[in-house]
Amino acid sequence: MPHLELKNVGLTYEGKMGNVVALSDVNLTVDPGEFVALLGPSGCGKTTLLMLIAGLLKRSQGEVMIAGKTVRGPGPDRSVVFQEAGLLPWRSVVRNVEFGLEMRPRGQRQDLRARALHYVEMVGLRAFANHHPGQLSGGMKQRVNLARALVANPELLLMDEPFAALDAQTRDMMAVELLSIWERDKKTVIFVTHSLEEAVFLSDRVVVMSRRPGRIKEVVPIDLPRPRDYDTRATAQFAEYRGYLWSLIKAEAEAAEEESLTVAGSNSA
Ligand SMILES: Nc1ncnc2c1ncn2[C@@H]1O[C@H](COP(=O)(O)OP(=O)(O)OP(=O)(O)O)[C@@H](O)[C@H]1O
Ligand SMILES: [Mg+2]
Known part of the structure; x- marks a missing residue:
């Protein structure tokens, strides 16, 4: 199909x-x-x-x-990756990625932090997991954007x-x-x-x-x-x-x- x-x-x-x-x-x-x-x-x-x-x-x-x-x-x-990264400036990288899972019903939110970190690592930002968007380059923000879309699998x-x-x-x-x-x-x-x-x-x-x-x-x-x-x-x-x-x-x-x-x-x- x-x-x-x-x-x-x-x-x-x-x-x-x-x-x-x-x-x-x-x-x-x-x-x-x-x-x-x-x-x-x-x-x-x-x-x-x-x-x-x-x-x-x-x-x-x-x-x-x-x-x-x-x-x-x-x-x-379905996940959408928009042109503008649209990250939440008051949240760290890993918490921005977690946001990709927060729309889910409560029952599907286990291991939030571990799953977010997995995708943060996948896009090469492990060392920046606790940084905030204001401390990142444009390319790094775009990686966070991608990780946020991927984490929802x-x-x-x-x-x-x-x-x-x-x-x-x-x-x-x-x-x-x-x-x-x-x-x-x-x-x-x-x-x-x-x-x-x-x-x-x-x-x-x-x-x-x-x-x-x-x-x-x-x-x-x-x-x-x-x-x-x-x-x-x-x-x-x-x-x-x-x-x-x-x-x-x-x-x-x-x-x-x-x-x-x-x-x-x-x-x-
Ligand atoms: N909310 C809206 N109200 C009225 N017309 C709209 C609206 N959004 C888009 N359009 C019109 O619909 C057409 C298609 O717009 P769309 O944004 O899908 O194009 P696009 O191919 O994504 O363009 P771009 O490459 O510039 O992003 C355009 O003529 C645009 O002016
Ligand atoms: Mg367009």
């Missing part, structure tokens, strides 16, 4: 300024343990799609199913540009780390990114979206051998995938940029 099924999914935001059709006719099936990247220009509905899967937004059309059941709200089987990990705020080197390191966690725990991952390299490096398939309304333009399988490491990025095959993805999103990205320049221009006028 597929882990995730999207059938003719559509979402329209209704507002005072009019309606925005954010997603239309989205169809996608994701197998258990698959790593899928969502790639597309700003405003194509990537975050919206992730929120629908998380159960934090309600679809306007179609069906979102997880393990054969219709999604009706958030659940402990979700089957489905939904990640919205989790590494966007990081410098290029830390970002590459986090990607390698994420893959090793994924390979060990075999979770299903939906990973939103604007980076072509990140999409190719991480994924089994890249879902390329187009906008107005947000739709799936093409699904590109990435047949690079695993495990992948830094050398993977230097192969000709990697460059080929990257080039192909760029050819798919180039026109969209340019249109989006032109539009935002036009809007910016009309605002300043």
Whole structure:
């Protein structure tokens, strides 16, 4: 059975300024343990799609199913990693990670501290377990964010540009780390990114979206051998995938940029 099924999914935001059709006719099936990247220009509905899967937004059309059941709200089987780490500044690293378990019913909260520490260690922050977010670098905060999502042991990990705020080197390191966690725990991952390299490096398939309304333009399988490491990025095959993805999103990205320049221009006028 597929882990995730999207059938003719559509979402329209209704507002005072009019309606925005954010997603239309989205169809996608994701197998258990698959790593899928969502790639597309700003405003194509990537975050919206992730929120629908998380159960934090309600679809306007179609069906979102997880393990054969219709999604009706958030659940402990799914964790979301947002772009902003959103840590609680008054809590230490380990207590921020514990927060990932505190939403659970009381009966499922045994060994809170031990489980939190296990994930703190996994993301390489054991020496910082008792530090507070204000004492951490951006990359370290993002690791805490990842640990907080993993501690709940979700089957489905939904990640919205989790590494966007990081410098290029830390970002590459986090990607390698994420893959090793994924390979060990075999979770299903939906990973939103604007980076072509990140999409190719991480994924089994890249879902390329187009906008107005947000739709799936093409699904590109990435047949690079695993495990992948830094050398993977230097192969000709990697460059080929990257080039192909760029050819798919180039026109969209340019249109989006032109539009935002036009809007910016009309605002300043
Ligand atoms: N709460 C909202 N109310 C009205 N329109 C919204 C709302 N949230 C998003 N939108 C619109 O829906 C569309 C999709 O937005 P979404 O945030 O899903 O895009 P995205 O692909 O995640 O973009 P980005 O890459 O910039 O994060 C956009 O046109 C956006 O303006
Ligand atoms: Mg977004």
